Amino acid sequence: MTGNSSSFKLDNTTRALFLNVNTSIVISVIYMIVTAVNLTGNGLSMWLLIFRTSPKTPSIIFMINLTLTDLALGAALPFQIAYQLQGYHWKLGPKMCSVLTLVFYTNMYCSILTMMAIGIDRYLGIVRPMRFRQTRFRKSIAVLSCLLMWGVVLSVLYPLMTTDLTFEIQELGITTCFDVLKKDMLPSISAWAAFLFSMVFVLFLFPFCVTTFCYISVIRKLARDSKTVQKKRAIRLAIIVVLVFTVCFAPNNILLLTHTVLRLFYKESIYMAYKLSLCFSCLNSCLDPFIYYFASKDFRHKLRQIINLKSLNSMDSMKMERKESFYSSHYPVESPEGEHSKMRSTT
Template sequence: QNKTVSITLPVVYTVVALISIPGNLFSLWVLCWHIKPKTPSVIFMINLSITDLMLSSCFPFQISYHIQNNHWTFGKTLCSLVTVMFYSNMYSSILTMTCISIERYMGVVYPMKLIKWRRKRYALAACLVMWIFLLLAFYPLESTDLTYEVKELGIITCFDILKWDMLPNFGAWVAFLLTLFVVLFLIPFIVTVGCYIGIIRKLIQTSNRYGNRQKTRSIYLAIIVLLVFITCFAPNNFILLAHMIIRLFYGRSLYPAYKLTLCLSCFNNCLDPF
């Protein structure tokens, strides 16, 4: 138990929910009914809005949990459901933003050469593959009782204490954690950063050549999006990696720091609609 975590997370989740839910509902309404045609970028942004709303639906349970000093009162099934929804949607945000960065990179840097790949059906297929992969990656959480009774404290935790029998052996744990860090964060992170750097370079070159104010705005927007992506997702995932290494090999923990950096990831929900 950590008082800082128990106080900070409910406050942050409440603020994020109050901003994110109306913001993403409005964004979804505009994207679905007022923007035509449905380009790949629009498809990805619709997926991002739905993802953010699904993540926000987990906040009431998380708020209640932390207010009660990490005591889960909603049963085993809801614990697994909320946990899978929370983390799969968080990583879905990363993957969707990566898809958006790739689509924008193709549109800015290779507008004619790669036009055949910028089609609605490919965007829909990418979203479908993304969700199938996430559900497979989080299957261990879907098939395990994630609650744990701490008799000394008189509480039942939800996904705060992992059970080693969730996976068959040490190698399976390493594979699971590497999937979370490398496949669902590091590779998308590198691709997204690379795409936005390429976009910014291309816009700077054309802006200098033509002196276009609109392109100068686009440069600033690309820089802001890149900084938001790095700020929201990098700290949490790097601390998760450090926590798991320290936990597996040295028996110590960075778990409170990891939980606090989740706040940064959740703040992305507030920023996506804008």
């Protein structure tokens, strides 16, 4: 954070980042790989979720919402790649900078809240199937929940939409985009504190705790009552979700809070570490299709049909349906015979 550009003096850590060509290339290459995997995996996922998966259960609606945010990130990443390769020189103006920054952080926090919603849905469907039978997420509530997520995230990130996030660094002859922030972006230290608290604690830490509780409860329930296949699949799903939180989201939010406090009160910087963590936060968009695979039985079947994986014969498929039907969180559950005949007709 700084004042106006005429009186600004770049700190050594941030200057080193801007002048380090190798770091810029590495980050750009990671973004290129993420873009390719993101658009391919989530494009296929969106097609399967919208056109090949039925009925549209609450979990499927949440997955569609998550895929939408991932595709938006995939569409925005090429602009970030160009910015990096041009030496952190932004040429597209303040409005486009605000849009790009908003897409980055909206993807992160909408993903976090959506994964929390999927975890809650599975918790209610598996751990509390009778007690909450009448209060489960239904389609309309799921849609409203997605809209509420967007509303909460956009409300917290409102300063990013109303502030010029570009900054001219005269000593390097570049104009940055969200790499150097004006201290008067927010009116006071208390406003900065509220902004950071909302991002780190409300949009990250609280959903992380809720999601962890839900998946631990699901695993404990299945460990007591379920067959081996269902239990292993639930454990894999929980591992992937926790991996996304710990690798993609936790470092960025922790470093964001640490870097901001250091800049506001001690004039220190850990910006290079934060920049790298922001890069790795984008990897969540590549891991989300794996969440769909383990979370949705219908998604698994349709994906296997598309890529011609004949891993289950007819009898195994029918047995698997019988094992999973009691604990499935996707309702209403179709009979094994009905699902099997539908798969034969669409193959």
